[in-house]
Amino acid sequence: MKVLLVITGLGVGGAEHMVIGLANQLIHAGHQVDIAYLKGQPQLYINPKIKLIHLGLDHAFTLPRAVKRLRQHIKHGQYDVVHAHLFHAILISRAVRWLEHFYLISTAHSKAIGGQARAWLYRLTDHLSDLNTNVSHEATAHFIAEQAFSAGQSTTVVNGIDTTHFCFSEQQRVAMRTQYNIGSAPVVIAIGRFNAAKDYPNLLRAFAEVKCTHHDAQLYIIGDGELRAEIEQLVIQLELSGTVFLMGIQHNITEWLCMADLLVLSSAWEGFGLVVAEAMSCERMVVATDCGGVKEVMGNLDFLVPPQQSQALAAKINHALQLPKDERLAIGKRNRLHIQTHYSAEAALQQWLGHYQYAIQQNVSRT
DSSP: EEEEEESSSSSHHHHHHHHHHHHHHHHTTTEEEEEEEEOOOOSEEEEEEEEEOOOOOOOOGGHHHHHHHHHHHHHHHSEEEEEEHHHHHHHHHHHHHHHHHOOOEEEEEESOOOSHHHHHHHHHHHHGEEEEEEEEEHHHHHHHHHSSSSSGEEEEOOBBBBBTOOOOOHHHHHHHHHHHTTTOOOEEESSSSSTTOHHHHHHHHHHHHHHHHHHEEEEEOOOOTTTTTHHHHHHHHTOTTTTTTEOOOSSOHHHHHOOOOOEEOOOOSSOOOOHHHHHHTTOOOEEEEEEEEEEHHOOSSSSEOOOOOOOHHHHHHHHHSSSSSSHHHHHHHHHHHHHHHHHHHHHHHHHHHHHHHHHHHHHHHHO
């Protein structure tokens, strides 16, 4: 089959990783995949077998050009299904769907709709989408409750994890700790874009309290974004320089996870919490805020805390770091088994293929 994936950009976020991972799986299964993106430059490795289409949405006034380009590619591409991800890509794809006949899947990646204006636009254009999906049951239910998605044509498809890639390696752990001269110090890691959703101030305030108990603990934050300068300033204000390290964008995430003892997700809101599943697949312990579908991914509530409560987050981090080594290892083993059982990449692929095959059947019935 031939699939067009449409996404707002190809940066380093969870949605972008998921789309590229899905594209790679489809290519490996013998299908043809194109990716159309609205703006920016790709920051992730793209399989050369995947055709990239830049739609050129640089400013608001270039919107008609982006719609025209997408319409031309869809009109002449002979795609079996068009699969749009994230708000702007969904809206533009729905605009083209009003002009052309094709099967459209719209996938949101968060419980956060983005305000009343976006909810209204989702609602107004809902009839132009053949299927709506979100990445957690809680997120899907929220979109339906807010009437951003219609119940009759909406479902949940969770993100799949490549557990052969995200797996623990003692060799990688030793190598990374040697490279950064860490020794046996407890290492906490956080991964994600520097934006309001990730709420790194919450994490930094919690870690400032953790340092009172675990004096040698270190925090590494992987990512970048528009709030980096504010985070850098807060590190200084909390006197965490030398123990908190902002590492920017890194592409060897598995190695970083192996190096760490604990992943912390401090988000104010999430869709699925992809990095939580990746860390669990690497047999890492996870402490996270109870937002979006994170508790679905984790499978238990022992290491969940309410969002935006730094003291509760600090207490849970302290608890996790104080556990005996054998107990931490056992939790890590259970975490990996949970991801292998419920969130494998192959299971997610089969769900998407089922939806794509249905699209082909619908296309045939329309002709």
